Amino acid sequence: MTPTELSEALSAALAAAVADGTLALPADAVPASVHVERPRQREHGDWATNVALQLAKKAGTTPRALAEDLAARLGAAPGIKSVGVAGPGFLNITLDAAAAGELARTIVEAGSAYGRGEALTGQVINLEYISANPTGPLHIGHTRWAALGDSLARILRAAGAEVTAEYYINDAGAQMDRFGESVLARATDGEIPEGGYRGEYVKELAAKVLADHPELPGLPRDEAIAVARESGYAHQLAEIRDVLENFGVHFDVWFSERDLHSSGAVEKAVARLREQGHVFDQEGAVWLRTTDFTDDKDRVMIRANGEPTYFAADAAYYLSKKDRGFPGKIYLLGADHHGYINRLKAIAACAGDDPETNIEVLIGQLVNVGGAKLSKRAGNIIELRDLVEWIGSDAVRYSLARYPADTPLELQGEDMLKQTNDNPVFYVQYAHSRTVQIGTKAVERGVARADGFDPAQLSHASEAALIGRLTEFPRIVAQAAELREPHRVARYLEALAGDFHSWYNDDEKLRVTPYPDEEVTDAHRARLWLNDAVRTVLANGLDLLGVSAPERM
Incomplete structure (x- = not known):
């Protein structure tokens, strides 16, 4: 007998008590399923329920009297060895060995389907995680979200949800120009710009860019920066994809921030939110009134010089998810993104969604692996690919998945290798x-x-x-x-x-x-x-x- 079958037997017992007049409870008040759980102490039986405590008051009786009636009815049910009443009205249920053991056959015959259910059936969810800038390799912080995000996607699907795993590529803005200048500097023995990228990986990218574009050193500077940026970006993004696939992480959608700008989605998002009555103009800039929805300050969407902000892209991206048919949107963000929670929820509210149900923002805390060497190619970070090469994908993924995301984590590499x-x-x-x-x-x-x-x-x-x-x-x-x-x-x-x-x-x-x-x-x-x-x-x-x-x- 499975927990579901036992739950149904309890519901049937309640329905029978109502039908024969023993229980003065409206028929529609009988639950379709009764919650059962494993007792903390094995000697109390196989399963326990407090349904008598929950329904007794509505039925005009005492919990213990209701529990004793249910115990008598359940005791005659096939597969149940005994039912005891404990305390004020808890039911402790012991199955006979044959009924309990039958589960082994159920599991074996179900195979890979065992454990999958329908708790989230009907939910359509966009799950976004990692979303690292394509200007460098994935590091240990991204590794934690890679492990947790992919596991969460698998678990949500197992519970019946329709899930799209999405990577938001932050490939717009000044960071990409600095990246292009850095790659060009490495390719031409020039000076890396202030705030540029200095890891050895940039040198590797520069070599690949030169192989693709031997004409690079002779191009006008602006054109050379653009070529270095686009070619370096393509190679770096390809590496990120390969590293993640090697880690067992697959994304259904790779969404480019650039597309939001080139398609006019940012401007359209501002116009839509203005129609909703949440956009206002002040000091030459365009603002979203997010303070109406618990944000600590209103947010600029379009600067006075006409340039959109990152926040405007965030709003356009949220609306894109909404328009693509995702009522549920889960964001997995790093430890330095606490400030994003209220502003993202405010965007949802301004877009006409319910910020309590249509969006969830999960924040992951920092993780450190003792004994790991910093990456020589990437500088002062521990790369995901180095961790996998050293410890192995299984050990890294399992070790990261077994702790809550909001727990700061200190792992020891040698411990993860122990047999x-x-x-x-x-x-x-x-x-x-x-x-x-x-x-x-x-x-x-x-x-x-x-x-x-x-x-x-x-x-x-x-x-x-x-x-x-x-x-x-x-x-x-x-x-x-x-x-x-x-x-x-x-x-x-x-x-x-x-x-x-x-x-x-x-x-x-x-x-x-x-x-x-x-x-x-x-x-x-x-x-x-x-x-x-x-x-x-x-x-x-x-x-x-x-x-x-x-x-x-």
Whole structure:
């Protein structure tokens, strides 16, 4: 019996109590589903609910009286071993071994679909993250958002949402001109401009630009800057794409800030917001009255000299997302972007959206990796590609995904490389590879799932604990999606790995593989189903984090 099935059984019991007059509750007040959760203490049963406390007052009875009535009705339901009433009216429910063990078959047959649900079905979300300037390589700060953003996209999709992952390329403005001048200076042995880019990577870009444009040194300066800028930009953006793909991060849309300006979208955005009544003119400039929506000051959109501000592009970009059919817009921004929260929400409000539902701004805190060497080519930063080369994509992604985004993070590179149970990513991946090896050996000894499955064989306490953990996976995925917290999946996987190791090491009698002179029994087959269910959930969970599930360690 799954949590969903138990929830439906509770709703049916409530409906029956209303129908026979025992419960004085309007029929439409009976919930379609009843929330159940795992008790903190295993001896309290498999599942618990406080539905009696929630409904008793409406029904004109006491919580305990309602709980006792529900306990009597549920006790006769198939798959339920016992129902107890605790405290003022909590229901503690214990399933019989067969009903609980049946979950192993459900998981194995569902395969990669197990854990996926419909909690966010109907939601259409634009998820923007990283959005680094194309003037240099991705660094460790971008790495954190790459890991979290991609994991969040996967988890949102698993919960039923339609998600478009988007990278906003900040390829407009004075920064791009300084970038072009810096590349040109490296290509012609000139002087790098003040505020320019000085890393060795600029020298590498300059060599590529010269290879593409050997005529560069002889061009007029303005033309040479433009060529160096555009060619260097193309090479740098290509590197960013390659590094991210190598890190397992894929974007559905690469959106250029330049397009907002060249298409007239910025001017159109100002006109649309003016029509909404939120734009005003003052001192020759055009302003958006964002203070009407909790921003600390009004924002300039068009300067007195006629040049649009970055804020105007932000507004145009928001309207672009709205026009492209994304009711939900999630921005993942760096630690230095706290000031953007209110101004982005104010843009949403000025555009006629609800800033509480149509936009979310998540701020990631700083991260540092001890033992990592600063990049020689990029200067005073740690590059994403260097981290992956040193530690590996799996270890970096998992280590970053297992902490809340708003937690400042200090990781030790050598710890992420350890092949011990103290290293969380190794611990979880090893559990998966162990399930594969156990299953392979069992099959070699003649244990086959196709020969049958008796879930009642899974009656040991450690098996009940493991099955109970497996039932939680769909809820964890839905919760991680709703709260935008991928770390919940990582922490769940660690707990599942712990339960699995405890089960397999718990008792010599709990063998999946029979001894050479031992007959294959129903118990061996049932444990193989359970072993393979664990393997399925570990693989599914690791995939949500963009981490591989190795078959051998």
